[in-house]
Amino acid sequence: MKPKHPLAACLGALLLLGGLSLLALPTPWAALIPSLIGAALLYLGYRPGRGATMLFGHACIITGCFLVTWGIYLLPHSEPRLLHIFGRPLFWGLISIFGGICANYHGFCRCVGAAEPKHCERPLAGRRE
Numbered sequence: 001m002k003p004k005h006p007l008a009a010c011l012g013a014l015l016l017l018g019g020l021s022l023l024a025l026p027t028p029w030a031a032l033i034p035s036l037i038g039a040a041l042l043y044l045g046y047r048p049g050r051g052a053t054m055l056f057g058h059a060c061i062i063t064g065c066f067l068v069t070w071g072i073y074l075l076p077h078s079e080p081r082l083l084h085i086f087g088r089p090l091f092w093g094l095i096s097i098f099g100g101i102c103a104n105y106h107g108f109c110r111c112v113g114a115a116e117p118k119h120c121e122r123p124l125a126g127r128r129e
Helices: 006-024 028-046 050-077 082-086 089-107
Strands: none
Touching: 006 028, 028 050, 050 089
């Protein structure tokens, strides 16, 4: 079966494989978040829709809130290095929250409900077509 959105399917497969590879670490629970987000993106690549996109967006926001909370808890132990910025959950929590907001906005886009995927065009506020 060919994916309707190959980019989402590829990113989902990469995240799912990366999450499953984290199972070899001493803390296998760290594989949970990337595996779930990867599986959801893989599903969205094959079966896109408004409901699935909205559910994915809300799940990303909830996951991001947990990561931000965890990152704030770890903040006193961080150092001002790139590895500590990009490798800590605070950064990825913010990315997840903003990605979830983007997915929720995209769920209301005209291109999601169309039979053929088109370029996303939302009318400007106050403008009539």
